[in-house]
Amino acid sequence: MLDRLSSGIKDALRKLTNAGYVDRKIVEDLSSDIYKALVSADVNVKLAQQITDEIKNRAANEKPPKGLTPKEHVIKIVYDELVKFVGEKTDLMLKPGRIMFVGLFAAGKTTSIGKLAKFYQKRGLRPALIGCDVHRPAAMDQLSQLAEQIHVPCYAPKDTKDPIEIIKNGIVKHKKYDIIIIDASGRSSLDEELAKELKALAEEAKPDEVLLTIPADLGQAAGEQAEGFKKLVGITGVFLTKMDGTARGGGALTSCAVTGAPIKFIGIGEKMDAIEVFDPERFISRLIGFGDMQGLLEKAKEAEFKPETAKKIMSGKFNMEEFYDQLKSMQKMGSMNNMMNMIPGASMMKMPKGFDAGQQENKMKKWAIIIQSMTTKEKQDPKLINPSRVKRIAKGSGTSEADVRELMKTYEQMKKVMKMFSGRGGGMLGKMMKRFKGFKL
Numbered sequence: 001m002l003d004r005l006s007s008g009i010k011d012a013l014r015k016l017t018n019a020g021y022v023d024r025k026i027v028e029d030l031s032s033d034i035y036k037a038l039v040s041a042d043v044n045v046k047l048a049q050q051i052t053d054e055i056k057n058r059a060a061n062e063k064p065p066k067g068l069t070p071k072e073h074v075i076k077i078v079y080d081e082l083v084k085f086v087g088e089k090t091d092l093m094l095k096p097g098r099i100m101f102v103g104l105f106a107a108g109k110t111t112s113i114g115k116l117a118k119f120y121q122k123r124g125l126r127p128a129l130i131g132c133d134v135h136r137p138a139a140m141d142q143l144s145q146l147a148e149q150i151h152v153p154c155y156a157p158k159d160t161k162d163p164i165e166i167i168k169n170g171i172v173k174h175k176k177y178d179i180i181i182i183d184a185s186g187r188s189s190l191d192e193e194l195a196k197e198l199k200a201l202a203e204e205a206k207p208d209e210v211l212l213t214i215p216a217d218l219g220q221a222a223g224e225q226a227e228g229f230k231k232l233v234g235i236t237g238v239f240l241t242k243m244d245g246t247a248r249g250g251g252a253l254t255s256c257a258v259t260g261a262p263i264k265f266i267g268i269g270e271k272m273d274a275i276e277v278f279d280p281e282r283f284i285s286r287l288i289g290f291g292d293m294q295g296l297l298e299k300a301k302e303a304e305f306k307p308e309t310a311k312k313i314m315s316g317k318f319n320m321e322e323f324y325d326q327l328k329s330m331q332k333m334g335s336m337n338n339m340m341n342m343i344p345g346a347s348m349m350k351m352p353k354g355f356d357a358g359q360q361e362n363k364m365k366k367w368a369i370i371i372q373s374m375t376t377k378e379k380q381d382p383k384l385i386n387p388s389r390v391k392r393i394a395k396g397s398g399t400s401e402a403d404v405r406e407l408m409k410t411y412e413q414m415k416k417v418m419k420m421f422s423g424r425g426g427g428m429l430g431k432m433m434k435r436f437k438g439f440k441l
């Protein structure tokens with residue numbers, strides 16, 4: 001995916017790391033190499049100029065933060081600026097709801113629906129499909145076959161040409177399912193007629209998400225298309241398909257981001273598991289492939305570490321919100337187990353089972369939704385959460401009671417572990433805290 005862009009940026013960064021020291025000439029060369037790489041990936045020339053000007057500007061005027069060498073600092077600037085231009089991280093719908101797919105002919109709607117259904121299936125939510133593409137003769141069969149392949153129920157009747165009637169019946173038929181995904185008709189262009197049909201369909205379906213499917217090989221034209229759909233029918237995000245087969249993906253990505261159409265997923269192949277959640281930070285890290293990007297970001301992150309929260313956590317006195325914030329920052333800094341391993345003797349202590357913050361991303365997302373479904377009182381005093389509240393929270397967050405109980409258990413275990421730590425005296429804790437400059441017990 002985006003091989004040329006990736007190797008262009010990697011080469012540019014390699015030149016920087018091989019240089020003896022960072023000076024103006026090195027930064028100029030770096031910027032011009034990155035400019036060329038961006039333009040070769042179809043990024044708009046003005047935008048490419050803007051990105052590289054900003055890199056030059058910041059490299060010339062900013063002092064490296066504590067802990068970063070001047071070279072590492074420039075690499076972080078390149079990373080930051082690229083992240084900024086591929087969009088913001090958006091929330092995915094990870095709770096029951098309806099998703100409608102829109103897009104032009106052959107954009108990849110039906111295929112992406114299959115991928116997304118499988119994506120939800122893997123996350124414990126039960127999807128069901130409704131076919132509303134009444135125009136293309138084989139569309140209903142294609143959707144049904146796909147559904148069969150991934151073992152998902154599908155309502156795609158061939159005896160009616162009325163999408164509104166299909167939606168009404170389909171929603172009733174699938175009412176026991178968590179996520180209903182709707183395949184709407186495509187067209188060769190977004191004309192009035194298509195807009196009218198999609199609007200009526202959306203009015204009936206009341207989708208929580210409207211995902212526009214755009215093939216990445218459109219390049220910069222993807223942005224115009226996103227804009228058009230946004231204006232005429234409204235979209236909540238973009239599913240950018242066929243990123244695997246084009247060098248123009250840079251143009252598609254940046255032009256969507258510029259029009260304010262957040263990319264939520266990317267398609268990277270024809271198979272049902274060729275789907276990625278679009279996370280700008282992870283995407284750019286991989287694209288620029290700097291060996292220790294993660295380590296570098298962690299170092300920068302440590303400078304932002306808040307000792308007050310850490311102190312609270314370490315004393316074992318923390319509420320659900322603080323617990324979650326802490327989990328998030330630990331996840332950013334690397335896994336809890338890794339941190340523990342840096343303290344002599346600490347590895348002997350057992351962390352709560354399955355608690356490797358580095359691998360907890362999906363669980364963390366689920367937990368975030370669960371915590372959001374708690375009342376303020378419950379967050380501040382989780383002891384209030386009795387079985388009937390567990391039931392309510394599970395329902396409200398679209399998770400299971402077992403999920404809620406697991407979160408509660410991890411929270412309690414974490415409290416115990418932390419109390420044990422502080423109980424063992426400042427020795428162990430002190431050593432750990434030394435890693436965070438300026439923190440005094």
Ligand SMILES: Nc1nc2c(ncn2[C@@H]2O[C@H](COP(=O)(O)OP(=O)(O)OP(=O)(O)O)[C@@H](O)[C@H]2O)c(=O)[nH]1
Nearest residue numbers: 105106107108109110111186241242267268269270
């Ligand atoms: N390489 C690659 N091919 C894809 C991807 N997504 C979809 N395709 C292919 O693109 C073609 C069109 O996909 P469909 O899912 O039928 O597109 P559609 O938007 O539903 O098309 P219509 O229903 O005709 O409007 C198929 O051959 C898919 O296999 C992707 O991420 N990568």
Ligand SMILES: [Mg+2]
Nearest residue numbers: 109110133139
């Ligand atoms: Mg289709």
